[in-house]
Amino acid sequence: MQIIPPYLLFIGDATDHLSIKMARGAADWCPELCVGEYRLPGCTVSTGLESVQIKEAAAKGAKTFVLGFANSGGVLDKKWLPIILEALESGMDIVSGLHDKLADFSELAEKAAQTGCQLLDIRHPTTTFKTGTGIKRSGKRLLTVGTDCSVGKMYTSLSLEKEMREQGKDVAFKATGQCGILIAGQGIAIDCVIADFISGATESLSPAAAENHWDIIEGQGSLSHPAFAGVSLGLLHGSQPDAIVICHALNRTHMRGLPESNLPSIGQTIELNLQSAKLTNPDVRIVGITIDTSSVSAEKGRSVCAEISEQFSLPCVDPLRDGTKKIVDNL
């Protein structure tokens, strides 16, 4: 599966900033791959990109129409079908990260067949995977892991890739979630594969490579999350990381979505991830910590990072505010 840029980011009539996370991720990390956003009357949020209509976007060369919003349940509202049909008629592929499959709507399947456009359901892997082997592969790998879900693992990974690329290193970002897949143009939604193949799929995502090549693998979930730890562990084993970066969000009080679940400390998260990672890479080491400090001022954020850095004798940064150069320097 390969998503072809440039993209038109459809945000519908969204009124919640969080619901357009996928569109915002693309606008933040690959604006050069986007011709703009397509919004409808009633929409009160924005990616910050120029507002463009479908035909106008097609004329500007847009190749892919991205459903850039989500809703709980991941349902595709039928009211969007005429709009998706218009995008198909304009020659664009369609990308969806919803649970509902585009191809299950017969009018979309027929129109896609007529126009020769692709329907890309990036939450639904189409590949068949093998089970993992744990055998050591050549090349180097860094995995971002977290105290919780949604603590900045994708942003940290992308920041590390950007910094390493700027330093002239041979590096690639390996996407494991929908938003990352959109930014990279490819990847595997690892929480959507069959449980038997979590680590095997990860092994195929980051195959043997040149000795100096680094894959920066986007982490998912947390080893301490009661719902998703299995995904995180399979991803950790399949990644066989040489280096791990711990990600944390300041002022998070409990595991995402689970008010009764306590957050692990950064120290516990380091220990648990290193211990588990050693199964497939005994030489794994932790190279840094990133903190999403957006809940406090930049000044306060920096002092928090400095404290944590001293506590663990590791570089600690907010990747959005200060970049990840300190961590790359420690690789």
Added chain:
Amino acid sequence: MQIIPPYLLFIGDATDHLSIKMARGAADWCPELCVGEYRLPGCTVSTGLESVQIKEAAAKGAKTFVLGFANSGGVLDKKWLPIILEALESGMDIVSGLHDKLADFSELAEKAAQTGCQLLDIRHPTTTFKTGTGIKRSGKRLLTVGTDCSVGKMYTSLSLEKEMREQGKDVAFKATGQCGILIAGQGIAIDCVIADFISGATESLSPAAAENHWDIIEGQGSLSHPAFAGVSLGLLHGSQPDAIVICHALNRTHMRGLPESNLPSIGQTIELNLQSAKLTNPDVRIVGITIDTSSVSAEKGRSVCAEISEQFSLPCVDPLRDGTKKIVDNL
């Protein structure tokens, strides 16, 4: 999904004892639910049950025709289609644990529709699950875990259930693999659910129950297996076990299927499982160890179990040779 007994166990022209594991499991653990086995010329192995033809089995009341063999790849060989059609015509449901789906063969789907019989692909969950919550449920749970795959977790679980039932306890076996599902008549093939839902599916498999009720949950894989540890961890978190039993096979030298992977020790397996289980049940404890000692004499097996029992101050038995009463007494 509910599998209706009695079963006719189809073992085809199998020549390998291991390839009919599913049929043997049913013959060993629920012979009273089986009318016999159906074997073809060339078949050199047996479940030990009486050999019966399809029409004869139907006349004896068989309700379900079980594809009791497996092959690497889990492919359904087209040469079996006429036989499966005959079973459908005789009014039996079909159970398959293969990767290929029965309903993907149009002749089977049509015949099933005509006859009103079910095609049950027990490796492919049909239910939609929710993600896990980790919230404590009422009732008690025991999970079997292992140093590796195929070390007797299902046999241990069934033996524990049988012993507890004989002692008059309120107990249920909860199947998480194909063979267990066949024996129990229901369950969830946990390694076949979407990765996001491993622990959530396990939570639904063992819902809140009466305070004195025990669910004996069949374990899968091993926390130390590079391919399947994610499944094992999600199953552990979703089970939130009050009690854990460690299963091990004597003289196993490496992880199943992975000659380069070392087996963890029993001590390491205890420690790792208790540590991980505490996330959803801080009061978890280990209540016993079972050893598959079939590679040595019964006498040698007993002395090995006695040594391990002393080493860990826990009951240790071969469940097939000596039953699991000692472990149940320690509950």
